[in-house]
Amino acid sequence: MISVTCFLCIGLLVPVYVHGTATFADCGGPDKSIDIKEGSVKPDPILYPGNVNPRKMNVPCLDNIGSCSYDVCELIQNHRSEFCPMFKNPDECGCPMKAGYYSLKNAPVVLPDFGEIFVKILKGHYEGNITFTDKNSNKQVGCIAITFEIEPSS
Numbered sequence: 767m768i769s770v771t772c773f774l775c776i777g778l779l780v781p782v783y784v785h786g787t788a789t790f791a792d793c794g795g796p797d798k799s800i801d802i803k804e805g806s807v808k809p810d811p812i813l814y815p816g817n818v819n820p821r822k823m824n825v826p827c828l829d830n831i832g833s834c835s836y837d838v839c840e841l842i843q844n845h846r847s848e849f850c851p852m853f854k855n856p857d858e859c860g861c862p863m864k865a866g867y868y869s870l871k872n873a874p875v876v877l878p879d880f881g882e883i884f885v886k887i888l889k890g891h892y893e894g895n896i897t898f899t900d901k902n903s904n905k906q907v908g909c910i911a912i913t914f915e916i917e918p919s920s
Contacts, residue, residue, distance in 0.1 A: 793895055793909035837901070838863075888916050 827834035839861035842849045850859035852868045880888075891913070898908035 788914040789912065791911040793911040794898075795906060795909075797905070797907075838898075891915055 826832050830836070842860055846859060850856055853859045854866070858864060892915070893913045894911075896910045896912065897906055899905065900907050
């Protein structure tokens, strides 16, 4: 069983933005079993109302949002409508996941309105890693390094 740990280190910058800045890179080690080929974010930059907070900070895990550990199998089971579109055969939606190519192209992530406090801090440049860890061996089996921008939607 694989768990996912998302560590986001946020570098919020002065509002100088270049569109099309989202990047994905494989940051897994030589013994990885998950190979990240490519990734993209649409829209790029991500649009959200907010202001600049020019500080770098680590994001804590609050109510399962932020730098948290997630059980992938539990996420798939509890959020089938979001995850099952990435499976070529809907009958195979679940764990264990077979080796293959998976895409979230047809499964957009909805960014909820987190309220006034988040509006003030979300605008900026984000960098982070998503690591995949085997729960039984505690061995890292994959890693995605991601950067992206969030800008006001209006």
